[in-house]
Amino acid sequence: MSDRPMNRRQFLGASAALAGGALLPKALRGAAKASGKPTATDWVPLGKTGIKICRLGLGTGSHGGKIQRDLGVDGLSRLIRYAYDKGIRYIDTAENYRIHKMVREAIKGLPREKLFIQSKMWGLPDKPLAVLDRYRKELGVDYIDSLLLHCRTSKNWDEESKKAMDALSEAKAKKIIRAHGVSCHGIQALTRASDVEWVQVALVRINPQAKCIDTKDPKHGYNKSTMEDFAPAMKQLRRLHERRCGTIAMKVIGNGMLTKPEDREKSIRFAANCGLLDAAVIGFKNTAEIDEALERMNRALAEKNA
DSSP: OOOSOOOHHHHHHHHHHHHHHHHSOHHHHHHHHHTTOOOTTOEEEOTTSSOEEESEEEESOTTTTHHHHTTHHHHHHHHHHHHHHTTOOEEEOOGGGTOHHHHHHHHTTSOGGGOEEEEEEOSOOSOHHHHHHHHHHHHTOSOEEEEEEEEEOSTTHHHHTHHHHHHHHHHHHTTSEEEEEEEEOSHHHHHHHHHOTTOOEEEEEOOTTOOSOOOSSGGGOGGGOOGGGHHHHHHHHHHHHHTTOEEEEEOTTGGGTOOSHHHHHHHHHHHHHSSSOSEEEEOOSSHHHHHHHHHHHHHHHHHHTO
16 A cells, blocks of 8 residues: 555545445445355356356255145246246256156246256166157256256266267257266265266265265165265265366255254355355255255355455
């Protein structure tokens, strides 16, 4: 800072700037002050895909989608529209949630370019491109931003899924999808995903309490995961991040098992600040849960970047 006194022109300029700031409405001054700080609704790079994703997403698969299906078409539409108005533009869905058509009704009329839609392909279909065309019709969209192979458990899942992988590569070339990847269930499958360059996006079950995350044995059941499973999952998450794979956290609140506010705070803070995730998706069932997640993530991001 200079020790020289202001000349008259500098003094008048500074005074005008201060007066102008004083005349701004309080809300606008607050927004200006907060400008540039990261928030839960920012669009951020998804790995090295060249695509951007909203940092916080709305999931439609709680308990296999039952929680969201039970809201009905009108209820889910209100929830998604509320999230949209709050700035959440990433919607995560899947074939086996049986909710594509409900999502279609919810997003009808919204600008497609302002949404990031991710769905997932179940099993090993004989005609993956035909299945993908059905997804687009069910969702009422021309393209899907990210399409994942769903629920892979084997350490050789990529060999078993070659037909589907080739089809999704073709779909990306045709701009039917923008990116492809995998959702793994089990450390073996997740470890393999870290080595497969085809995986552009990985949906990873992770939270710091190790509730409902990937276990060493997929047959053991992720509902019984323990802290012993956390370190192996984190190791693979780091490997994915190091090769700039798009990384998205799911089971952030442990499939609803993290019922204590302090546990949700810890988990959302981890998702926001661990430095290994591009985005996180939470299966909301009401608007209060959306508000809470936004508040917690915004606070965590602000503290990290203070």
